[in-house]
Amino acid sequence: MNEMEKIRVALIGGFYGTGKTTTIIQMGKKLSGEGKRVAVITNDKGVINVDGEVIKSLGFEAEDITGGCICFYLDRVSEVVDTITKKFIPDIMFIEPVAYFLPSKLYEDLGRELGEKLEVAPITILIDGPQLLHYSQHGTELPYIESRQIEDAEVVVINKIDLVPPDKIPFIEKMVREINPRARLMTMSAKTGMGLNELLDVVLHGRHEVFPTVTMTVVKSFARSVTExxxxxxxxxxxxxxxxxxxxxxxxxxxxxxxxxxxxxxxxxxxxxxxxxxxxxxxxxxxxxxxxxxxxxxxxxxxxxxxxxxxxxxxxxxxxxxxxxxxxxxxxxxxxxxxxxxxxxx
Ligand SMILES: Nc1nc2c(ncn2[C@@H]2O[C@H](COP(=O)(O)OP(=O)(O)O)[C@@H](O)[C@H]2O)c(=O)[nH]1
Ligand SMILES: [Mg+2]
CATH class of the missing domain: 3.30.300 (GMP Synthetase; Chain A, domain 3)
Structure with a gap:
């Protein structure tokens, strides 16, 4: 590898249970099957975590970063990237950030602090299709964290589409569009593999555009929601x-x-x-x-x-x-x- 070449990194974001780990595993398996080298970084609050165990059990080159959101630990990300690249140069590095991360802040900080080393895929946020449909049918507003993540996204992936009747998809899309009219919208089932190739294309080739600076007010509201x-x-x-x-x-x-x-x-x-x-x-x-x-x-x-x-x-x-x-x-x-x-x- 040319020394100046950057490591391609795709963060697969989204709230708890939206299917991030499943999606990373599916994409990872597919890419490994094609001879691509894949690494995975999982990030969660505590050291004892199920997803890290699963990813490692499947044989992926993986590192855990624990102790809360990597938003506040970019030095650790840098170290972990070095640890992995000493072993091999991955074609793609997946990161599953903690479910309550604030995308605009993390991407901005990543760009500023690790932009020389990493090339990041577009801000990708998974949402739970059936859950959003439930909100939409009950006229419930989306909780702040989820809503903010959608607002920050460049790509919103409506996952678990296998559990949503096709004629109901427009209701979910409408809900997302009201929060973020410009994001690219995709539907997927990480379980059946439907729509996975489209996301893979974004992950491997999509371009991340730099966003306006995130305000302190947003960070504060976000922090308040996280403490719940x-x-x-x-x-x-x-x-x-x-x-x-x-x-x-x-x-x-x-x-x-x-x-x-x-x-x-x-x-x-x-x-x-x-x-x-x-x-x-x-x-x-x-x-x-x-x-x-x-x-x-x-x-x-x-x-x-x-x-x-x-x-x-x-x-x-x-x-x-x-x-x-x-x-x-x-x-x-x-x-x-x-x-x-x-x-x-x-
Ligand atoms: N039916 C269905 N279930 C899914 C899909 N993707 C993930 N799941 C399930 O949703 C649950 C949470 O998935 P996981 O990947 O652990 O979510 P994470 O918390 O975002 O990492 C698990 O039981 C998955 O098997 C999907 O596309 N369809
Ligand atoms: Mg997970």
Missing amino acids: IGWRGEQYTITSERALSESDVKNFLRDLLRGIGEKVIGAGGEVNHIKAFIGNEGFFLKASLVRLGQEVDFVGDIKSLSSGRIVINAIGRGLPDDFLYNLIIKTLQEVAPRYKVKFKEK
Whole structure:
């Protein structure tokens, strides 16, 4: 590589559960399959996080940056980029920024501080199609963080289109257009792969235009909204008396996530994303719950399990972190005995 050549970086942004990790995995697999070299940086609040585990389990060259939004840690991004490029020069580096990031601020700072090193793809924001349709049908205004991210976007991707009846798509588009009339709008299903190529084209070849400076007022309102979001990550080793079958493991995780979710609601909070990762000897399963009304969704496979490691993240609006910890542990204490599972702090 020419020394002056920049590393192409695509940030896949969006609120909790909109499908960022799924999208990065799908694009990463596709590009790797074509012989391209891919690296992934995941960014989240705490060190114990499910997505980092999943990305690494899939064999991607990956680094985690934890401790909150990389907006405030660009020196770490620079270090991590150096760590990766010492191993190989990626054709593309994906970054999943923390779900509550403020795009205009991050891109502006990235350009100023790392512009010599990195070439960034357009500001890409994923939104949850069914969730927006729900807002639109109930006349609910979008929460500030989501709305601000759409406003900042150059590309808005309406994801989970497999769950939206085609005749309802215009309602979602209208809602986005009212917030941001100029962004490029795309529809996608990271799950089925529909629309993924169009996003890949943006990621690989799109041009990021520099935006007007973000104001302090916006940063302040944003910060206020972020403090409403509770986030907690816990990990345990688990053992079970008899080997659990794949469906046992799924039922266990389903009960666990729904149990936590119900307690979040019961305490007056709102579910943003509750997820768990179980891994042993090269196999893993990720379970995910974005809204109580939805099914728990699984990625990966585990044929049987007698011992392993479980990582749990509970993210919810309106509840403090330590309260979420309490809900995680209480639910685990209720659910584990049903499956004859014992757990121990790691
Ligand atoms: N039906 C459907 N589910 C999806 C799609 N994309 C992601 N999901 C699911 O939505 C949940 C959250 O996805 P994830 O990638 O973890 O979201 P993130 O929090 O933005 O990284 C998971 O259960 C995914 O399997 C999609 O296009 N369609
Ligand atoms: Mg994620």
